[in-house]
Amino acid sequence: MKILKLSIKNLKERYFVYIIIALQVWIAVFAFNTSLGQLKLYTFTKNLIANSKLSDSVYICFDNYDFSKDVELYEKYLKKLINVKNIYHIEGISMFFENSNLNFDCFMYSDGLEDNIKYKLSSGQWLSNKKIVGNVNPVIIPYSMSYKYKVGDKITAFADVEKKVKVAMEVVGILEKPEYTLCMNIGGDIDLNDLLSISENTIISGKIKDEQGNFIHGFIQPGRVVTIDNLKNKDATVLQWKNELNGICSLQTIEELKEAYDIRIKDKVSQQMVINFILFLLVTAGLGGNSLLSSFRQIREYSIYYMCGASWKTCMSIRLITDLIVIVTPAVISFAFLKISTELLSKSDLIIDINNFIITLGLIIIVFLISSLIVLSRLYRLGPISIIRRYE
Amino acid sequence: MSFIIEAINISKIYNEGSNSQVHALRNVSINIKKGDFIAIRGRSGSGKSTLLNVLGCLDRVTSGKIIIDNIDISRNKDKKLSLIRNKKMGFVLQDFGLIGGRTVLDNVSIPLVFGDVKQREIKGKCMEALKLVGVDEFAKKIVNQLSGGQKQRVAIARAIVNNPEVILADEPTGALDTHTAIEILEMLKHLNKNGKTLIIVSHDNIVCNYCNRTVNISDGSITVS
Ligand SMILES: Nc1ncnc2c1ncn2[C@@H]1O[C@H](COP(=O)(O)OP(=O)(O)OP(=O)(O)O)[C@@H](O)[C@H]1O
Numbered sequence: 360m361k362i363l364k365l366s367i368k369n370l371k372e373r374y375f376v377y378i379i380i381a382l383q384v385w386i387a388v389f390a391f392n393t394s395l396g397q398l399k400l401y402t403f404t405k406n407l408i409a410n411s412k413l414s415d416s417v418y419i420c421f422d423n424y425d426f427s428k429d430v431e432l433y434e435k436y437l438k439k440l441i442n443v444k445n446i447y448h449i450e451g452i453s454m455f456f457e458n459s460n461l462n463f464d465c466f467m468y469s470d471g472l473e474d475n476i477k478y479k480l481s482s483g484q485w486l487s488n489k490k491i492v493g494n495v496n497p498v499i500i501p502y503s504m505s506y507k508y509k510v511g512d513k514i515t516a517f518a519d520v521e522k523k524v525k526v527a528m529e530v531v532g533i534l535e536k537p538e539y540t541l542c543m544n545i546g547g548d549i550d551l552n553d554l555l556s557i558s559e560n561t562i563i564s565g566k567i568k569d570e571q572g573n574f575i576h577g578f579i580q581p582g583r584v585v586t587i588d589n590l591k592n593k594d595a596t597v598l599q600w601k602n603e604l605n606g607i608c609s610l611q612t613i614e615e616l617k618e619a620y621d622i623r624i625k626d627k628v629s630q631q632m633v634i635n636f637i638l639f640l641l642v643t644a645g646l647g648g649n650s651l652l653s654s655f656r657q658i659r660e661y662s663i664y665y666m667c668g669a670s671w672k673t674c675m676s677i678r679l680i681t682d683l684i685v686i687v688t689p690a691v692i693s694f695a696f697l698k699i700s701t702e703l704l705s706k707s708d709l710i711i712d713i714n715n716f717i718i719t720l721g722l723i724i725i726v727f728l729i730s731s732l733i734v735l736s737r738l739y740r741l742g743p744i745s746i747i748r749r750y751e
Numbered sequence: 752m753s754f755i756i757e758a759i760n761i762s763k764i765y766n767e768g769s770n771s772q773v774h775a776l777r778n779v780s781i782n783i784k785k786g787d788f789i790a791i792r793g794r795s796g797s798g799k800s801t802l803l804n805v806l807g808c809l810d811r812v813t814s815g816k817i818i819i820d821n822i823d824i825s826r827n828k829d830k831k832l833s834l835i836r837n838k839k840m841g842f843v844l845q846d847f848g849l850i851g852g853r854t855v856l857d858n859v860s861i862p863l864v865f866g867d868v869k870q871r872e873i874k875g876k877c878m879e880a881l882k883l884v885g886v887d888e889f890a891k892k893i894v895n896q897l898s899g900g901q902k903q904r905v906a907i908a909r910a911i912v913n914n915p916e917v918i919l920a921d922e923p924t925g926a927l928d929t930h931t932a933i934e935i936l937e938m939l940k941h942l943n944k945n946g947k948t949l950i951i952v953s954h955d956n957i958v959c960n961y962c963n964r965t966v967n968i969s970d971g972s973i974t975v976s
């Protein structure tokens with residue numbers, strides 16, 4: 360209590376220095392968390408690919424065809440792919456909630472695909488464990504909808520603008536945040552970033568039946584076609600496919616996608632990551648220097664405390680508590696700010712989590728401890744009386 | 752055997768083992784009785800301050816014993832030493848050793864804050880001490896706004912606020928003019944008369960007129976006691 364009071368007195372007396380230090384802590388936490396967040400996104404995406412069966416897959420992007428109009432043509436082209444056992448697609452459809460004009464996307468995975476792409480769930484079960492019972496379709500909702508629906512909740516929606524085709528759904532699982540769903544830009548190149556992009560407004564399901572028990576069809580968009588096969592001679596086969604379908608579609612393996620992704624990452628994320636990391640280093644170095652200076656300015660005060668009956672331990676505690684207040688307060692605010700702003704602006708190309716924050720805080724505290732120790736060891740070496748005289 | 756402080760064969764070596772090793776005290780023995788007014792004299796660098804610091808538990812001896820109230824404290828832990836400094840010792844320094852940016856009251860209260868005095872008693876005790884040295888009117892002033900003599904009075908008030916038995920003063924008049932120096936010495940003498948034990952390090956010859964014992968120290972050893 361006494362120590363806390365003295366620490367606060369200390370803070371008040373040198374509030375200007377401490378405000379600067381607090382700002383530095385703020386920036387350091389911000390920069391390092393951003394940097395780690397980007398690193399995490401990168402590894403997350405890589406892991407997602409590595410852990411799913413996507414690594415066996417080949418992605419097909421039909422350049423100029425919208426197969427929603429001509430399913431037969433689509434099938435005709437697919438037949439040209441020799442040796443293919445498993446070919447999957449994702450149909451997309453826009454639906455409307457029953458009681459509002461709000462719409463959402465529904466991605467319907469063709470049979471078996473959902474087994475190959477298992478996303479992490481925050482609760483519930485994955486689609487492949489659930490079947491349609493009584494025309495109620497099992498669906499997985501994104502994390503952002505979890506404030507509204509829980510596992511077991513029913514959602515009623517319409518699959519058409521006129522609100523005639525009614526669909527009953529049951530939430531069986533909720534995706535982990537961040538939310539990654541397979542989606543692709545129409546006519547665009549296949550890009551891993553798109554493939555695994557985040558969508559806050561997308562429900563995942565298998566095939567969907569309406570109330571009458573009829574299957575609903577969506578749009579098979581270019582790029583949302585995936586073959587997953589443990590091909591013996593993958594490279595040769597893919598080359599053959601590419602020749603076969605030349606001019607109609609482009610094929611890419613996961614390796615090619617990864618390569619493209621890596622180049623993109625290097626251009627975009629890693630650059631920011633490095634800049635943020637350098638910013639963190641600079642600010643932390645400044646922080647250490649600042650803390651060192653401010654401690655040196657206080658060394659005389661501690662000597663006087665010591666002379667008047669404070670032990671070394673008490674002096675160190677005062678220093679420590681002052682430091683902790685100066686570090687933890689802005690750090691927590693900074694982190695909360697970062698967290699809230701990424702959440703609110705759904706600037707979801709970042710993963711901000713508490714572990715990164717704790718790492719940052721730990722690093723900053725170590726920097727502070729070292730600078731405090733340097734100062735206190737000087738106090739210990741010279742003795743309080745020499746200090747009182749020297750720092751007059 | 753009622754010595755307040757007893758030093759037996761103490762030595763102090765700074766930076767022992769390194770190139771910059773200094774043998775500041777060599778086998779010094781000294782007894783201090785309750786009510787003594789002792790002056791420690793000697794040339795610059797002879798080890799006066801060092802002696803005062805180890806007697807006041809501000810620093811540790813390299814060898815020998817320091818006995819305070821019949822207890823050998825030379826091997827005591829930091830916490831116990833700080834307790835002794837807090838309860839039994841009051842320090843007065845040449846450059847006052849005050850925190851310049853704080854008020855007089857703040858400065859004087861420091862020993863009470865680290866002791867076990869209740870929060871609501873602190874102010875009263877401080878005012879009492881300040882009244883005793885005649886600067887109670889400056890209680891709310893910032894230390895930096897005071898003159899040298901006033902600062903030293905504040906420092907003395909701080910030294911006596913916890914009612915210690917011993918006051919250790921390292922050149923308390925060194926930064927003051929003769930007139931003010933005499934005022935300060937009179938005050939210390941007055942404290943001595945009221946039962947405090949005083950140990951003063953000083954170059955100043957006038958100090959000898961006030962004390963009842965002089966210890967001369969040369970090159971770390973006591974020459975005349
Ligand atoms: N903290 C320290 N570290 C290393 N050497 C020290 C330290 N303090 C004092 N000394 C050395 O110990 C010796 C005695 O110093 P001390 O301060 O006791 O002398 P003094 O008699 O008080 O001198 P002065 O009259 O100048 O104050 C000196 O040679 C000094 O350089």
Ligand SMILES: [Mg+2]
Pocket residue numbers: 799800801921
């Ligand atoms: Mg000296």
